Amino acid sequence: MMKIVAGCALGLLLCTSAGTRDVELFGYFEPQYNGICQDGTYYQFHYNKLRTDLKSRAVKNIEFGADVIYLLYHGKSEWNLLDFLPGHIRSSVPPETHRVLEFAYRDTLFLDNVYARLTLSRFALTAGKQQVSLGTGYFANPTDLFNVKDAIDPTYEQPGHNALRIDFMLNHRLQMMALYSPESNWEKSGKLMRIKAGFGRFDFSVMGSEIEYMVTDFPTMHVRQRQRRVLGGDFVGEFLGLGVWGEGAYSFLKDEEGEDFYEFLVGGDYTFESGLYTMLEHHRNSQGESDYREYDLNDWMRFFIGETRTISRDQLYGFVQYPVSDLLVVGGSVLASVSDRSAVLVPTVEYSLFENVDLVFMLNLYVGDDGKAYGSQMGNGGFIRCRVYF
Amino acid sequence: MSGIVQPVRGRLCAILVLWTLVMNMNLHAQSEMTAEEVLNIMTETMNPQQSKGTMKMTIVTTSGEERTFEYRTFSKNGGEKSLMKYLKPTRVKDQAILMLNDANDIWVYFPRTKRVRKLATHAKRQKLEGSDFSYEDMGASNTFIEEYRAIRHDDEKREGRGCYALELTRKPGSDAGYSRILMWVDRDCLVPLVIHYYHDEDPELLEKELVCSDIQLIDEIYTPMKYTMHNKLDNTQTSLEIVEVMYKIELPDDLFTELGMQR
Secondary structure, three states: OHHHHHHHHHHHHHHHHHOOOOEEEEEEEEEEEEEEEEOOEEEEEEEEEEEEEEEEOOOOOEEEEEEEEEEEEEEOOEEEHHHHOOHHHHOOOOHHHHHHHEEEOOOEEEEEEEEEEEEEOOEEEEEEEEOOOOOOOOOOOOOOOOOOOOOOOOOOOOOOEEEEEEEEEEEOOEEEEEEEEOOOOOOOOEEEEEEEEEEOOEEEEEEEEEEEEEEEEOOOOEEEEEEEEEEEEEEEEEEOOEEEEEEEEEEEEOOOOOOOEEEEEEEEEEEOOOOOEEEEEEEEEOOOEOOHHHOOHHHHHHHHOOOOOOOEOEEEEEEEEEEOOOOEEEEEEEEEEOOOOEEEEEEEEEEEEEOOEEEEEEEEEEOEOOOOOOEHHHOEEEEEEEEEEO | OHHHHHHHHHHHHHHHHHHHHHHHHHHHHHHOOOHHHHHHHHHHHHOOOEEEEEEEEEEEOOOOOEEEEEEEEEEEOOOOEEEEEEEEOHHHOOOEEEEEOOOOEEEEEEOOOOEEEEEOHHHHHOEOOOOOOEHHHHHOOOHHHHHEEEEEEEEEEEOOEEEEEEEEEEOOOOOOOOOEEEEEEEOOOOOEEEEEEEOOOOOOOEEEEEEEEEEEEEOOEEEEEEEEEEEOOOOEEEEEEEEEEEOOOOOOHHHHOHHHHHO
């Protein structure tokens, strides 16, 4: 009931605001239909998503932006992570833990982003819940300590983060960024500094950060917040006609327990004269295991809930895309674990149905053996997504 | 009275003779212009020092459907720096493309994720929002001069106007997207009326035809208000109309930066 009232109030506010000068109201409606086949059973689950954006530039040099997302789920909305675990891990989970691994998609209404941005000629200050996108990688961004991309659909938008961000441009190829993400105290809050410079055909950046991250011990369900300092950097440019990029981050743990860890990614791309676009990335996560027989309950669960980006140590990501016509693009990606020789194939078709209506059709086919990173236990499936912009 | 008129008439005659001489010399000079000279003046005309405008792009697909985009453009240093910001449709609203060094450096800004992505040179071949214009077609101001060797053929009539006919051949080692270009440049305005772009790997295969029309004098610069690109291989067509344009403006350098894209 509260949600409906809040939704109506927000809707009224948006509509009223949109009627005034210098205020823009836009967004999209996105129904998505998913199917998954798991252990011989076919399941369907769907959602209807409404995103409404409000943007105002009523005050000189200040932009106010906000978006509200309303998600309505239907079909099979209740799941148990146990079903996605390999057989031998599943049988080792104590029965009292089973209920903890249950989760459900519930209808939600939330303020995804809400921020004010002051922009002067060489300076920008953004305060509020905002998008934070760092790094040059496509399928994963080791330097992005705020988001974990969905490897199957890596370009899908990420949630907003509470932060105070300053961008300062020293000259047209040298800029500095400082970000503070407030939590209950200074220690727990995220701090990040980044300097980016351009040399010739390359952009480079170095970053330093202090940020908490969550480590859950699933057999005991004990959650720990651990402090870490992160040093990292990225680059993007061109070499021998190929687009090249890379990024890496090394995490130093502040407490004595546990080991420091690192992640890096390198990639390259090329567009052929025919319009065929090709890309290849290699990603290493030192927290991942190099032998799939060592994957335990913690590894799987931390991977599922996004505490770690991958379960296996080394992976290759390949992506191709070809514009068949001006409205139809076909392509696909393959994410392969080099460490355990498993892979997921993701064929994709994108079609521009009308001026502001896009259709996306995507499959995910896991071709690895049960127990491997991209093994059959994950369940093969796919979705059809329609997005209507307004 | 006649005493006054006579010297005036005499002076008028002298001016007329002088003007005729100058015009003849000018015409002679124009007819004697080399391909490089025509190309240089045309490039200068088509790429004013600074410009700000609104463009409307209409893509006609193979099935006859239309897709319309509207965007704001800013350019500086004779087109060496350019910035495009989409206004319509809402699908791409606020998306921005920054091209520096004659489109050799391209950055794209995606507003929903606030991500800026740098594209490599090969991406210049990609179609701009599925249109028949590539990033290279849109951004590179000096490409004709720097990447091609030009020769001049006999003048021809195109679109009912007298034109210089030029043939451009890609220089060895160049990574420009077309192997050969034929263009017909209006003798009076020195703007191109028709350009034929030939395939990257086959200099005999006509890939695209660009027709520039509705030439108007804006801020003392001849400006084609409509560009129509016809893709001969896909049989699709994209037209680009200038809704408004200004040349007598001062654009800050800060506009052509990552922060400028997001502003």
